Amino acid sequence: xxxxxxxxxxxxxxxxxNQIRCMELALVxxxxxxxxxxxxxxxxxxxxxxxxxxxxxxxxxxxxxxxRGKRIMELFEEYEHAQSPESRFVKDLxxxxxxxxxxxxEKRDNCxxxxxxxxxxxxxxxxxxxxxxxxxxxYEQRQLLAKAKGATPPPAIEVPDMSATPKNIxxxxxxx
Amino acid sequence: xxxxxxxxxxxxxxxxxNQIRCMELALVxxxxxxxxxxxxxxxxxxxxxxxxxxxxxxxxxxxxxxxRGKRIMELFEEYEHAQSPESRFVKDLxxxxxxxxxxxxEKRDNCxxxxxxxxxxxxxxxxxxxxxxxxxxxYEQRQLLAKAKGATPPPAIEVPDMSATPKNIxxxxxxx
Numbered sequence: 001x002x003x004x005x006x007x008x009x010x011x012x013x014x015x016x017x018n019q020i021r022c023m024e025l026a027l028v029x030x031x032x033x034x035x036x037x038x039x040x041x042x043x044x045x046x047x048x049x050x051x052x053x054x055x056x057x058x059x060x061x062x063x064x065x066x067x068r069g070k071r072i073m074e075l076f077e078e079y080e081h082a083q084s085p086e087s088r089f090v091k092d093l094x095x096x097x098x099x100x101x102x103x104x105x106e107k108r109d110n111c112x113x114x115x116x117x118x119x120x121x122x123x124x125x126x127x128x129x130x131x132x133x134x135x136x137x138x139y140e141q142r143q144l145l146a147k148a149k150g151a152t153p154p155p156a157i158e159v160p161d162m163s164a165t166p167k168n169i170x171x172x173x174x175x176x
Numbered sequence: 177x178x179x180x181x182x183x184x185x186x187x188x189x190x191x192x193x194n195q196i197r198c199m200e201l202a203l204v205x206x207x208x209x210x211x212x213x214x215x216x217x218x219x220x221x222x223x224x225x226x227x228x229x230x231x232x233x234x235x236x237x238x239x240x241x242x243x244r245g246k247r248i249m250e251l252f253e254e255y256e257h258a259q260s261p262e263s264r265f266v267k268d269l270x271x272x273x274x275x276x277x278x279x280x281x282e283k284r285d286n287c288x289x290x291x292x293x294x295x296x297x298x299x300x301x302x303x304x305x306x307x308x309x310x311x312x313x314x315y316e317q318r319q320l321l322a323k324a325k326g327a328t329p330p331p332a333i334e335v336p337d338m339s340a341t342p343k344n345i346x347x348x349x350x351x352x
Contacts (some may be wrong), residue, residue, distance in 0.1 A: 002178040005203055010244050020196055023203075027181055068186050 001030050003100070004093045015130050017089055025090040028075040032057040041121075041160045050162070051080070092131040095122040099135060103142055112142070112151035121159050177206050179276070180269045191306050193265055201266040204251040208233040217297075217336045226338070227256070268307040271298040275311060279318055288318070288327035297335050 004026035011019040032054035039050045058076050062069025079087045102118035105111075119139075126132045145151075180202035187195040208230035215226045234252050238245025255263045278294035281287075295315075302308045321327075 002181075002203070005178075005181065006207075009204075009248055010241060012244055023199065027178070027199075028185075031182075065186060068188055072185055 001027055004029075004090065004097050007093055007096070011130070015089075015128070017086055021084075021086040022090055022093075024075050025079050025086055026093060028072055029079045029090055029094065031061060031072070031076065035060065041162050044160075045162065047163050055080075089128050089131070092126050092128045095125055096131050096135055096138075098122060099138055103138055106142070107145070112146045112149055113153045116153055117157045117159055120156070177203055180205075180266065180273050183269055183272070187306070191265075191304070193262055197260075197262040198266055198269075200251050201255050201262055202269060204248055205255045205266055205270065207237060207248070207252065211236065217338050220336075221338065223339050231256075265304050265307070268302050268304045271301055272307050272311055272314075274298060275314055279314055282318070283321070288322045288325055289329045292329055293333045293335055296332070 005023045008019050008022040008026055011017055011022065013019070035057035036053045039045050039053070045053070058073060062073045065072075078084055079090060082088050082091060098118050099122055102115035106113065106115055119142075126135050181199045184195050184198040184202055187193055187198065189195070211233035212229045215221050215229070221229070234249060238249045241248075254260055255266060258264050258267060274294050275298055278291035282289065282291055295318075302311050
């Protein structure tokens with residue numbers, strides 16, 4: 001969340017986004033993980049269940065710091081409901097952050113192309129031109145480095161699709 | 177820096193501080209450490225040398241992201257020169273963050289009172305009532321826990337005073 005909030009400093013106003021709003025959303029968007037942990041597609045938790053757990057965690061956190069918790073909850077809801085351009089931009093930053101981190105791990109651990117699943121699961125999901133440009137730069141750097149080092153991709157990892165919801169679980173908040 | 181920026185969400189406007197400004201200063205204030213590392217009083221580097229190294233690092237970082245680097249440099253200078261109420265408040269948050277982290281380590285590693293030097297080196301340096309209140313709460317929790325566990329303080333560690341500057345080193349920026 002720190003890196004994402006720092007990335008918002010690169011906005012110069014020409015993107016039609018409120019930079020401060022993006023910074024706040026970036027800081028808050030994953031706060032629930034401090035209680036529920038990072039629930040990945042490999043955890044066997046459906047998207048609806050994950051959402052319900054995260055909303056509950058945010059409610060618990062925000063209750064502790066009332067009345068200021070209200071502001072943090074508003075930001076979290078704005079991010080989750082993806083209704084503002086800023087929230088959609090920060091969602092893009094979240095995917096960018098994942099790709100950047102995967103590439104950093106590949107370089108640090110000398111295992112280029114190993115974390116391909118992070119690139120596969122985010123491919124084609126970037127929307128904002130500002131983020132697309134940064135992602136394409138990472139793609140290029142990664143391919144150049146892999147070529148130079150003669151790296152070959154490992155067998156593909158199948159990422160479970162957790163969007164299918166077997167049970168009708170209330171998420172504690174309407175999505176409207 | 178993440179925790180410090182999150183702490184600014186607790187401001188409610190009654191403190192006479194611009195919360196957004198505090199958030200930005202908290203995010204930027206230690207960015208130089210990404211290049212020069214965390215220079216502590218035990219590193220044998222004078223305060224002036226440390227300052228010069230950090231300004232140089234910030235210049236290098238900000239050059240990479242011109243024209244947006246200018247904004248980050250302005251925030252860093254505001255923090256370093258401590259001329260605004262927000263920059264002094266964020267300096268307080270920096271000390272609070274150190275004390276919070278020391279206490280977290282003591283609890284995690286089951287070594288209560290062991291990191292006393294962080295409490296000694298910041299004692300009496302907190303200025304803002306908002307931060308003072310939080311620090312006092314940590315002091316109380318720490319003493320209660322230490323008493324309950326029968327912890328005794330380890331021998332005191334002498335922290336070198338690096339404010340004395342043997343050499344006249346230019347810091348690259350006037351302090352006015």
